[in-house]
Amino acid sequence: MAVSKKILITGATGFIGCELLHYLLPRRDLELVALVRRQSLDIPNAVTQLVIGADPLPGDVATVVHLAGRAHVLKESSSSPIDLYRADNVEFTLSLAREALARGVRRFVFISSIGVNGPCTNGAPFNEESIPAPAADYAISKWEAEQALIELLRGSDMELVIIRPPLVYAGHARGNFRRLMKLVSTGLPMPFAAVKNRRSMISLDNLVNFISLCIDHPRAVNETFLVSDGVDFSTAQIVELLAGGMGKRVLMLPVAPIFMRWCARAVGMRGAFEQLCGSLQVDTDKARDLLGWSPPVSAESAIMQAGRDFRVLQRRR
Secondary structure, eight states, rough: OOOEEEEEEEESHHHHHHHHHHHHHTOOOOOEEEEESOOTTOOOOSEEEEETTTSSOOTEEEEEEEOSOOOOOOOOOSSSSHHHIIIIIIIHHHHHHHHHTTTTSSSEEEEEOOGGGOOOOSSSOOOOOOOOOOHHHHHHHHHHHHHHHHHHHSSSEEEEEEEEEOEEOOOOHHHHHHHHHHHHHHHHHHHHHTOOOOOOOEHHHHHHHHHHHHTGGGGGTTTTOOOOOOOOOOOOHHHHHHHHTTTTTOBBOOOOOOHHHHHHTTTTOHHHHHHSSSSOOOOHHHHHHHHOOSSSHHHHHHHHHHHHHHHHHHHHH
């Protein structure tokens, strides 16, 4: 009988971690362990739960997938948010990596963010060779964590894989994508007809598929990857696909982007405007050429499915 490979996942109750657990569960060659802040009924019984600070890492873990951390906060109340981001995204990450290294873990997969490259693109898409230019506190903390991990593991036997996804979406997504779905669901006219941007995103299904590939792919060793659905859309196209999934028709109004930018600044939502109306494109050639990866779900069908799932969730509430 073959010995199962033990995979430890942090952030297993979160948006991505929960989906990754369920994606990997059918694999009989894997034994899954979730590192959690407290025991959770949301984690399947087949998954072993370890509590942070109470249970040590087992000595036979092959790969750690590190998803836990402080995510974007839409309405930040802290007077020094960068300190909170650094505590969760840098210090905890390093503490976990040191313990993994001491326990003989073979590979550490770190889920970073495309924000490390910058908040927007102007012409050329980001790729793995682009000079990092993080702007938001969240992105800065992810960049610092990347650099600290590289330094910690330099010359060691533990392999490092860094993944920088753009916006990750699904019907139950949170944050600005949920706000956009909620807006589309109202059937109100949308002011995006004049917005000629291009945005790379990645569906939750496609991201967990890529993460699962990086768990043990031999050519992923000590590499950084930018990933997306492989097709870039304008905000108007995203809205139309979401509306199609919801069974709605949407009227697009040609409101000047400069006017929308001014309004967003006036109400303190400049970041939301840039995410909706700015361009952010990523080049995924490296993931395709080096690992042979292609997104299993098409971008069009994934966005429409997000709209359908959001409609179902709204009806249940």
